[in-house]
Amino acid sequence: MLIQIMSVNFDKNIPNWRTQLEAINYNVLVLVREGKVRYEINGQEVIADSGDVLFIPRSTLRSGENWMGIPHQKHTILFTYEADFETGIPFLDERQFIQFKLFNDQYAYHRCERLYEEIRGGKSFRTMICFGIFQELIGMLARELDKPDLTPSKLKYAEIIKTHLLEHYRQHIEIEQLSKLICRSPNYTTALFREVYGHSPIRYMHQLRMLEACNLLISSDMTIASISQYLGYYDTSYFHRVFKKHTGMSPTDYMQQGAHSDMTKLLS
Known part of the structure; x- marks a missing residue:
């Protein structure tokens, strides 16, 4: 090589x-x-x-x-x-x-x-x-x-939304709530965030939750149900579906494979 x-x-x-x-x-x-x-x-x-x-x-x-x-x-x-x-x-x-x-x-x-x-x-x-x-x-x-240049205002608005998501990802979040942070419409907010980061704000929120779920599944003694509730998923079956969608495996499978899992799907 x-x-x-x-x-x-x-x-x-x-x-x-x-x-x-x-x-x-x-x-x-x-x-x-x-x-x-x-x-x-x-x-x-x-x-x-x-x-x-x-x-x-x-x-x-x-x-x-x-x-x-x-x-x-x-x-x-x-x-x-x-x-x-x-x-x-x-x-x-x-x-x-x-x-x-x-x-x-x-x-x-x-x-x-x-x-x-x-x-x-x-x-x-x-x-x-x-x-x-x-x-x-x-x-x-x-x-x-290689991305086209983004205006400073777009970068600023996207950073405001991202910071809010990083601080509150375990809470219930809706696009309308995020749009009020930058005084723009929900459609504009979603399009702006996708232009800068490549995916919607809600998807990013789920990705942050899944990263934390992976960490807790390996490094804590919390049950899958308690992790689900801790991350804001009060329906455990829904948590299972979201986890598999983002990681390609079930929470149980991830616990068994742990750090040996290839998580290329996560945050892609």
Whole structure:
């Protein structure tokens, strides 16, 4: 394979995190999950915020540290590819530093988590699986960069709706309620959110619930019925249908397969 993954890391609130100023001999893909990170890139200060993606190409003079001394969370993937190799991915082939905002962030974080798990495992075909996950992640980022430019007002409205959903996804939510947040019609609200994030606000709400359901099914002793009610589904059979629609399996099957499940359908 012409692309080689060197390492995959998840920096989670590391006190006094810092990397020295040096010309790196590998490429770095950074996805900031929480907080801010300060970089110096070829002599220029770069502040990366939550939801930002950075591609730092090989030979870049780079240093990094916690912004204002405050810890952060981010995924980093270090990789190499041959200097004369054309990947077909514009931001890789241009070999220039780039920073952009990630819209489909939850799915991207999920793929980083899966890549992090796989690369540290000892199972068969690990290299092939890791390369496949990395290819999907890179392709998804390239697709987001290829979207038509969105106006600042659309991005602002979509972010308001998304923030509300992240904070209240366990509650009963209707489009009319969301439309009032931005003083627009329900139809406009749905179309706007779909244009920015690729799916409707209600679908995103269900996706957030399903992510939490997957976590609770594996890491808690809650019953399926109690998880259903906790996430706002008071009809357990309906919770089963929604879970299978989004994950491709029943809650019981997911509990049995757990972290070994390939959740590519979730948040796609």
